[in-house]
Amino acid sequence: MKISRHPVDMNVVEQWFTRDCKSFDSRLSNCINRIRGLTSFVSSCAQNVYLAGAVIAPDSPEVARALRIAAQALGAVFAFRLDPPPSEYPIGEGPPVCYPTPIDPGICDILLWQRAYHLSLITRQTIPLQYLCRVTKDTFKGSNLVGYDDEAYWFLELKQRAAQESGFAWEPLLLRCEAWEAKAVLTSKSIGLKMLKCLRIPYHRVLRRIGENSVSGLEAELTKAASLHKKYWATPQKRAEDLNGMVSLPLVALAALAWDRGMRFHVESDYLPWSWVTGELFNRVEVPKIVPK
Template identity: 30%
Template sequence: MRIDNAMETIPRHDIDADFARRQVDTLQSLIESAMEDVVADGDEDALGSVRSRAIMRFAYLTVLDPTAGQEETWRAAVLASQAANAVFARTSKSEEEVQYQLGDQTVTLPVVGPNWHATPVDWLTAAWLAVITRSEERIQELCAVGKYTLRGSGAKVEEYVHPWIETLQRFLSGDPISPELLESVIDLSDPENAKFASREYMLLVAYPPVNMLYRVLRGTSEQFHDALVQATTGHRDYWSQADLADDPSGFVALPVLAMAILGRDNGFPVEVESDYLPENLVRGTWSNR
């Protein structure tokens, strides 16, 4: 049995800090180059490049700053979140162009409607980042993204993804979630139902955040803690595999971190320490300043 109020430590897998440092600098140059094209004409592919590189740069910075205690890491997380949302801002149905903040710049983006940059998986990443950076504005922007936009991207996704997004939109908007909706997500995220992802991915990465939200909605603090431990451990087990250990996608457990924050905001103590879950992001240190 777990000792009450005892922090549980889950180490991150080994990552080459020197390589991470070089990548931080390289990615910054690539972001600046792509931003020039975004500022010049709102280039769609350039915006996608800013998004992917900003997310990677944030991940590499957490290798050098595991608690996300430095302002540079926080600013990188915010830029990643802004860029992830900007892709969806340009799917607006009512405007020909939109103004969007990216870092210190306000850029003009032509509206292009549903497109392959704005997939359901991209929506999930944007949602995790918006929650992690605690931007209510960006969260509500994502809650307003409709099924037509997501399905119109043409992306093939696992069946659980669309009801999972609906569940998150309802939760983040404060709307009621029917038991049937959440149960459908749980059922469809069973590894046996996977069509595209590996069974291992579904078991270790896809399902655990679903279980965490279930515990936020219907569980006890101890059940939430157990779900958080399982999710963080599952993330480590998946991303520490030899062919994945150097992938920055695994350096921070974005969905687990976001769910830990949502749990914490709903009164569930977060009693897990891990570099996958940077401490200052869990606590909201920067957003409270």
């Protein structure tokens, strides 16, 4: 059963894709030496290219490049937070970027980390992922987004361990996260409850099937999760406000992780561009290798 994408305004999507593909290089050049500028670039131009591109040109080199550079740029935030400047980090096709002064810790937050993590898994870039897996609770001291409970860091550690450990040694941590979600279902308000049921819980069910190495279970949970993603994003208000619903980066990232672990499966959904899942998108175009200094 194919999970098709919810209705979108194709004229708007095409306009965003065309506009930001044209301005991509100039905007990257203007901000590459400013961390805050890079994060703004990713959340606007690069994001528009790969999200709109997921609808109209998911297999294009423009989309592959936008995904790759977005992962590098967001990874840079945590690389320079963990290894204070002067240090170097590769972004794009040019020489590594060097920042002479420490970055503002206020821009490091868990939401940014999650986006960098999923993009790094999708694009199969080990250097950003290595930095992301070194992040600890202390990394977020001084963040502009404060008030995280300890549970938020359980989920972060779970993602780190899932990316690094091919077995299921992290199952106790997954059980703890699942227990927290089960309790949260009983106490969350309507808006948070819908996100919990449609996005977070399905994500961890998919992750469990990867840990169990269950191909049939993975296919079933990915299909359910894609359907719930559609349910969450299909309201007219969300369609008008946000491109994020065009594709499920978290689910694509988990599917890519499973594929790279040797699990062979197939799920038909517009929310899971298949060349992103298998990595074929990044093999069919010239992708500069990232070599650490």
